[in-house]
Amino acid sequence: MPTIAPVEVGGFVVRAGFINDIPYFAVGTGEVHLLGSQPQIVKAHKGGLLAAEPSFDQTGLVTSGDDGKINALSSDGSSQVLAERPRKWIDLIASGPNGAIAFASGRTAWVRLKDGTEKEFSHERAVGGLAFAPKGLRLAVARYDGATLWWPNLEGQPTELSWKGAHLGISFSPDGKYLVTAMQENALHGWRLSDTQDMRMTGYPAKVKSWSWSQKGKHLATSGANAAILWPFSGKTGPMGQTPLQLGVRSDALVSAVACHPREDVVAIGYADGMVIMSRFEDNAEVLLRRAGRGPISTLEWDKAGLRLVFGSEEAEAGIIALQD
Amino acid sequence: MTATQNAERAQIPVTVLTGYLGAGKTTLLNRILTENHGQRYAVIVNEFGEVGIDNDLLVESDEEIFEMNNGCICCTVRGDLIRTVQNLMKRRGAFDAIVVETTGVADPAPVAQTFFMDDDVRTASKLDAVVTVVDARHVLQRLEDTSEAEDQIAFADVILINKTDLVSAEELANVEARIRKINPYAVLHRSERCAVELKAVLNRGAFDLDRILSLDPDFLGQDDHTHECGPDCDHDHHHDHGHHHHHEEDPHSVKSISLTAGDLNPDMFFPWINQVTQVQGPNILRMKGIIAFKDDPQRYVIQGVHMIVEGDHQRDWQDDEDRTSRLVFIGRDLNWDVLKQSFAACEAK
Numbered sequence: 001m002p003t004i005a006p007v008e009v010g011g012f013v014v015r016a017g018f019i020n021d022i023p024y025f026a027v028g029t030g031e032v033h034l035l036g037s038q039p040q041i042v043k044a045h046k047g048g049l050l051a052a053e054p055s056f057d058q059t060g061l062v063t064s065g066d067d068g069k070i071n072a073l074s075s076d077g078s079s080q081v082l083a084e085r086p087r088k089w090i091d092l093i094a095s096g097p098n099g100a101i102a103f104a105s106g107r108t109a110w111v112r113l114k115d116g117t118e119k120e121f122s123h124e125r126a127v128g129g130l131a132f133a134p135k136g137l138r139l140a141v142a143r144y145d146g147a148t149l150w151w152p153n154l155e156g157q158p159t160e161l162s163w164k165g166a167h168l169g170i171s172f173s174p175d176g177k178y179l180v181t182a183m184q185e186n187a188l189h190g191w192r193l194s195d196t197q198d199m200r201m202t203g204y205p206a207k208v209k210s211w212s213w214s215q216k217g218k219h220l221a222t223s224g225a226n227a228a229i230l231w232p233f234s235g236k237t238g239p240m241g242q243t244p245l246q247l248g249v250r251s252d253a254l255v256s257a258v259a260c261h262p263r264e265d266v267v268a269i270g271y272a273d274g275m276v277i278m279s280r281f282e283d284n285a286e287v288l289l290r291r292a293g294r295g296p297i298s299t300l301e302w303d304k305a306g307l308r309l310v311f312g313s314e315e316a317e318a319g320i321i322a323l324q325d
Numbered sequence: 326m327t328a329t330q331n332a333e334r335a336q337i338p339v340t341v342l343t344g345y346l347g348a349g350k351t352t353l354l355n356r357i358l359t360e361n362h363g364q365r366y367a368v369i370v371n372e373f374g375e376v377g378i379d380n381d382l383l384v385e386s387d388e389e390i391f392e393m394n395n396g397c398i399c400c401t402v403r404g405d406l407i408r409t410v411q412n413l414m415k416r417r418g419a420f421d422a423i424v425v426e427t428t429g430v431a432d433p434a435p436v437a438q439t440f441f442m443d444d445d446v447r448t449a450s451k452l453d454a455v456v457t458v459v460d461a462r463h464v465l466q467r468l469e470d471t472s473e474a475e476d477q478i479a480f481a482d483v484i485l486i487n488k489t490d491l492v493s494a495e496e497l498a499n500v501e502a503r504i505r506k507i508n509p510y511a512v513l514h515r516s517e518r519c520a521v522e523l524k525a526v527l528n529r530g531a532f533d534l535d536r537i538l539s540l541d542p543d544f545l546g547q548d549d550h551t552h553e554c555g556p557d558c559d560h561d562h563h564h565d566h567g568h569h570h571h572h573e574e575d576p577h578s579v580k581s582i583s584l585t586a587g588d589l590n591p592d593m594f595f596p597w598i599n600q601v602t603q604v605q606g607p608n609i610l611r612m613k614g615i616i617a618f619k620d621d622p623q624r625y626v627i628q629g630v631h632m633i634v635e636g637d638h639q640r641d642w643q644d645d646e647d648r649t650s651r652l653v654f655i656g657r658d659l660n661w662d663v664l665k666q667s668f669a670a671c672e673a674k
Contacts, residue, residue, distance in 0.1 A: 011417070011418060028415030028416045028417070029416065029418075046381065047416070048381075048415055050412050066412070067381070087385065089384055106387050125389060126404055126408070128404075144389070144404070164394060165392075166391045184391055184407075206444055
C-alpha cells in the first residue's frame with residue numbers, strides 16, 4: 001500500500017523533486033525544504049521564488065526569484081549565487097550539460113557556462129520558455145510566433161522555427177528529434193527537427209502547464225484536460241495522425257500535473273482538486289495515491305528508482321508518497 | 326461561459342490605473358505603496374524609476390500584446406500581465422490586491438481583456454475597477470490630439486480629475502462636462518496632487534456597478550452627440566465597416582447608451598447579447614449591466630469589453646429594490662435604435 005508522509009510548507013509549491021536522491025520542495029515564499037537525514041529549510045530568495053530546476057546531473061537545484069538572483073543549491077543545503085539581474089524577475093531557467101544554465105526575463109535569455117562566462121540572446125518579443133537539447137550545447141527558446149534554436153558556443157545565425165501565436169513552455173524529445181511547445185492557446189505545437197515539419201496537438205480545454213516524457217521518450221504525457229493526454233512519439237511521424245492515450249479520465253476535475261515513471265509505462269497524475277493517482281498505459285489500471293485536498297497539484301516528480309513520488313499544490317500542501325513500506 | 330474551477334478560492338482584486346503622461350499616476354502609485362491603509366498591494370508598473378520606492382512587490386512589465394488565434398479581430402491580451410500575475414500567485418499570501426499601471430498611451434482594452442480571457446488569470450484574480458487619472462489643465466487638449474485619452478476615459482469605472490488647483494471653476498466645469506459626455510457612468514473625483522481617499526479608487530467591487538442603476542437614463546440622454554459635421558470635417562462618415570481604425574481615431578465619436586427593461590427572458594437575452602457583441606464588438610468599449618430574469622430571485626451582473634462578455638449571479642434582489650434590468654454600452658458608431666428595440670424584445674412576456 002502506498003503511504004503518504006505530509007510535508008509542512010508555507011506556500012505555493014513551485015517545484016518538487018529529488019537531488020542526490022533527497023526530496024526537495026521549492027516554495028513560492030523563497031524557501032527550499034530539503035528532506036535528507038537532517039531536514040533543513042534554506043531561504044534561497046529574499047522575495048519570492050519563481051522557478052526551480054534540477055541540474056542536468058540531478059545533483060543540485062538551480063533556483064531563481066524576484067530578487068533577480070539565480071542560485072545553485074546543493075543537497076547539503078549550501079548555496080552560491082550564479083548570476084544576478086537586479087530588479088528583474090527571473091522566472092525561467094533551464095539546465096544544460098557541463099554545468100551550463102540558461103535563464104530569462106522579458107525578451108532576453110542568457111546562458112551561463114560553468115566557468116562563469118555569460119552570453120546574451122535577445123529576441124524581439126518575450127521569451128516564453130527555455131530548454132537545452134539532450135546532447136550538445138544547444139538552447140531552444142520559445143517565443144512569440146515560434147521558437148529559436150541557438151548554439152551558444154558557436155558564432156552564426158540561429159535556426160528560426162515559425163508558428164503564429166505565443167509559445168510558452170518548450171521541451172526536446174529525449175532523442176532530440178522533436179521540439180514541442182505549449183501555447184497560450186489550449187494547444188501544443190511541435191516541429192520534427194530533421195525537416196521542420198509542423199505538428200499540431202489540440203483539443204485541450206485548458207492550457208498545458210505540465211508535461212513529462214515517458215521512459216525512452218515513447219510518449220509525451222500532458223496536463224490540461226480531464227485526463228492525462230499521452231501523445232505517441234515512437235513512430236517515424238511522431239504523433240501526427242495518431243490518437244493519444246487518455247489516462248485517469250475524470251468528469252469533475254482537470255489534470256494539473258503529470259510525471260511519467262522512470263522505468264515503467266506508468267504515469268502519476270495530479271488533478272486540480274488535489275487528487276493524485278497513477279495509471280498504467282497498457283490497461284488504464286489506476287491506483288489512488290492521494291485524495292483531493294485544498295488546491296491544484298502544481299508539481300509531481302518520481303525518484304530515480306521510481307519508488308517514491310513527491311507532490312506539491314498551489315495551496316501549500318506537499319508530501320512524499322512511498323510505494324513500498 | 327465555462328464553470329471556473331476552485332471557485333471557492335478567493336480571486337485577488339485588480340485595479341487598472343490609466344492616464345496620460347503627467348496626469349498624476351505616479352503620485353497616486355506612491356501613495357498606494359507608502360500609505361498606511363492596512364492593505365498590501367502588488368504593483369505592476371511599466372517603468373521603474375518614477376516610482377521612488379524599493380518594494381519587492383513592485384515589478385516592471387514590458388507591454389507584450391498577444392493576438393489570440395481564435396478569429397476574433399479585437400481579442401488581444403497582455404502576455405506580460407498573464408506572466409506577472411502567474412508569478413505573483415506563487416506568493417499569494419504576501420499581498421491582498423494588485424494594481425496595474427499602464428503607459429500613458431496604452432490601449433486599455435488588452436489589459437482589461439486579459440482579466441476575462443486568460444483562464445489562469447481569471448481563476449486567480451478579478452478586475453475590480455479601471456481608474457483613469459486626468460489632468461484638469463491638459464485633458465481637453467489631449468482629447469483633441471489623441472484617441473487614447475478618450476479610450477482611457479471611456480474605459481474608466483473611476484475618474485480622478487487631478488490638478489484642479491491649476492484651473493478655474495469654469496474650466497473645471499467644462500472638463501467635467503466633456504468627460505461626462507464620453508462616460509456618464511464613471512464615478513468622478515476631484516483632487517489636487519491625487520489627494521483622494523484611497524478607498525475611493527481601490528476595492529470598488531460591485532459598488533460601481535450599482536451606480537448604473539441609480540442614474541436616470543432619461544437625464545443621460547442618447548442624443549447628446551453635439552458635434553455637427555461640416556465640410557471641414559475629415560473624419561470618416563461611412564459606417565458600413567465592422568472594424569475601422571479610422572473611426573477609432575475620430576476624437577468625437579464615443580457615446581454611451583443606457584437600456585432599461587423589466588424582467589427579461591434568459592432564452593432571448595443570452596443569444597441577443599452574444600450576437601450584439603459578436604457583430605458590434607469592435608465598436609463596444611465597455612458594457613455593464615444588472616439583469617432581472619423572470620422567476621429568478623437573484624441579480625445577474627454582466628460586463629464586457631469588445632467581444633468578451635462575462636456574467637454571473639451576484640446576490641438576491643432585496644425587497645426594497647426595484648427589479649429593473651439595466652444595461653449600458655459605451656462605444657463608437659453603435660446603432661443605438663436597433664440596440665434599444667432588440668433589447669426591449671428580450672423582455673419576458
